[in-house]
Amino acid sequence: MTESPASLLLVLAVLLPFTGVIIGLLLGGRHVRTVALTTVALGLAVIIGIVWHALDTSTAMEYVLGGWSPPLGIRLRADGLSVLMLLAVAVVISLVSVYAHADFAPHDSGKETRAPPVFWLMLLAIWGSLNLVFVSGDLFTLYVALELLTFAGVPLVALDGRGETLRAALRYLLFALLGSLLYLLGAVLLYGAYGTLDIQLLAQMVRPEALSWAALALMTVGLLAKTALFPLHIWLPPAHAGAPAAASALLSALVVKGSWFLVLRLWLDVMPNVVTLSAAQLLAALGAVAIIVGNIVALGQVRLKLLIAYSTVAQIGYLFLMFPLVFGLAFAGLDSTQAVAGGMLQTISHALAKAAMFLAAGLIYLTLGHDRISDLRGVAQALPMTVTAFALAGASLIGLPPSGGFLAKWLLLSAALESGQWWWGAVMLLGGLLTSVYVFIIVVRSLAPAEAGWMPKTCVPQYQQMAVLALALSAFLLGLAALSPVDLVQLGRTPLSLLRGTP
Amino acid sequence: MNTAMLFGLCASMLIGLGLYGLLTHPHPLRKILALNVIGSGIFLLFGAVALRGAAAGMNADPVPQALLITGIVVAFSASALAVALLLRLFEVTGDVSLANDDPATHKDTSKDRPHD
Numbered sequence: 001m002t003e004s005p006a007s008l009l010l011v012l013a014v015l016l017p018f019t020g021v022i023i024g025l026l027l028g029g030r031h032v033r034t035v036a037l038t039t040v041a042l043g044l045a046v047i048i049g050i051v052w053h054a055l056d057t058s059t060a061m062e063y064v065l066g067g068w069s070p071p072l073g074i075r076l077r078a079d080g081l082s083v084l085m086l087l088a089v090a091v092v093i094s095l096v097s098v099y100a101h102a103d104f105a106p107h108d109s110g111k112e113t114r115a116p117p118v119f120w121l122m123l124l125a126i127w128g129s130l131n132l133v134f135v136s137g138d139l140f141t142l143y144v145a146l147e148l149l150t151f152a153g154v155p156l157v158a159l160d161g162r163g164e165t166l167r168a169a170l171r172y173l174l175f176a177l178l179g180s181l182l183y184l185l186g187a188v189l190l191y192g193a194y195g196t197l198d199i200q201l202l203a204q205m206v207r208p209e210a211l212s213w214a215a216l217a218l219m220t221v222g223l224l225a226k227t228a229l230f231p232l233h234i235w236l237p238p239a240h241a242g243a244p245a246a247a248s249a250l251l252s253a254l255v256v257k258g259s260w261f262l263v264l265r266l267w268l269d270v271m272p273n274v275v276t277l278s279a280a281q282l283l284a285a286l287g288a289v290a291i292i293v294g295n296i297v298a299l300g301q302v303r304l305k306l307l308i309a310y311s312t313v314a315q316i317g318y319l320f321l322m323f324p325l326v327f328g329l330a331f332a333g334l335d336s337t338q339a340v341a342g343g344m345l346q347t348i349s350h351a352l353a354k355a356a357m358f359l360a361a362g363l364i365y366l367t368l369g370h371d372r373i374s375d376l377r378g379v380a381q382a383l384p385m386t387v388t389a390f391a392l393a394g395a396s397l398i399g400l401p402p403s404g405g406f407l408a409k410w411l412l413l414s415a416a417l418e419s420g421q422w423w424w425g426a427v428m429l430l431g432g433l434l435t436s437v438y439v440f441i442i443v444v445r446s447l448a449p450a451e452a453g454w455m456p457k458t459c460v461p462q463y464q465q466m467a468v469l470a471l472a473l474s475a476f477l478l479g480l481a482a483l484s485p486v487d488l489v490q491l492g493r494t495p496l497s498l499l500r501g502t503p
Numbered sequence: 504m505n506t507a508m509l510f511g512l513c514a515s516m517l518i519g520l521g522l523y524g525l526l527t528h529p530h531p532l533r534k535i536l537a538l539n540v541i542g543s544g545i546f547l548l549f550g551a552v553a554l555r556g557a558a559a560g561m562n563a564d565p566v567p568q569a570l571l572i573t574g575i576v577v578a579f580s581a582s583a584l585a586v587a588l589l590l591r592l593f594e595v596t597g598d599v600s601l602a603n604d605d606p607a608t609h610k611d612t613s614k615d616r617p618h619d
Binding site: 071072140143144147150151154158161162163166167169170171173174177178181184185188191192195197 | 518535538542545548549552556564566567573574584589592595596598
């Protein structure tokens, strides 16, 4: 918890992407892609520096802006959860940028030149705001970060400017605005009661009383609307499926994780002694319905991108199963770190796998000229690497070993059994089964031989396929993290059971 | 009833009215306005909180006021973005309905729409 010069890296992680946005905006047009790619490379180096420092010192990094300490000042803080999310997001952003290099090249013809610069600027803005979400130490900065994330996500939805994507973007924006207003209302109530919004100070002061429950409920519901947890998911499929492949990958893999991370922060770090087990059960019940409904609706989809979007609805459900497991273990006086690690792994492996899937769907669309699931013949012939990547990403979503999804579900399952909540384990297994059905359908259909004389519509560059494969491989091999000697998740964090005192 | 209390009650009414408007009006412009009403309610509540938390010799707690200004800027940008999207939607489709894309009731503007 010491403030060293290395802590400046936290400031850089937030400032660098936004500096890139401003420089890109000033230089404009043709230079935006170069600026964005340079910023991504520099930003990746900063994130690697942060991870290196975290592993080296095994403490949380902290930076007090301008030397003003809370409650008046603003504190940036990166504990184990933040460092993991920073790293995962940096990997996805970098590989998506590699993929998008060709799709969003500056046009020579002068027509339709708006989409590429907007894509690159919004990619950087999403990165900067996500990093701010991960390192913010107070609830109001988090509100601003969330709003920035929405403002960066909405243009990506409407990137191609068609009527239906504009409608999807507007609907997304309205949901997100209501969500952030509810969050802000909760934050105002907390400030009124406790006089601070700093997470660490608040965690010490907050008492289980009506006002804290109201604030927690308001903030959680607001964040659920942004995360698209069932039944607030209706904006997600059209928004995520209508965007270009690289934008869908960013939205589905990363943007929804920002508000989810904030729910995690609120429940585990700000108000662990306000949360009741039945509230956590309710959250997971919504998650369970999301898993079942999302997967079943996904099975009925005609188009590949919509299927992947509904699969996101289902996978978001998994992210909320961890809450009753964590609190069930903590209430029983047991170690809850395994459940937290399982939830984190689930979100990271989903980020990697879902980005790979959307990008693969983009390449399939380019090759076939459509993405109807009933007619995927010949894809494996034209894009062997991409179909492999799709299968590997699917294996991670299903939870086959040694994928990240497998390890995540394994940790969550054992937490479910240990805390005596076998029903959440049953939901996870059923969800895995449903997921495997649609992944197999797609892989089998794309392995079918093409008609004689069929030619791919477009020849896809090799490096785009490599980027997709790299994402899928990282999701697939993430399960090997179990072998890692360092426990990054708990870095700089107090075990939850200790915070509560008595069970 | 003191001033802070009065402001707090007005704020809750604004938030309730806005929420009602957001849920009942189908027109997106009205929804954007309703969100602004909710926002104003929250800002007023923040003002009431500042008034109540005033230290001795001060008129009000300055921290909420500083946060309020940021909040207003954010809300302003949000409204601008929403209205811009709405205008663009009207330009492209000639319609501002947010209803689900049903080819039977709305003009079909794209060719590869899902048939489900």
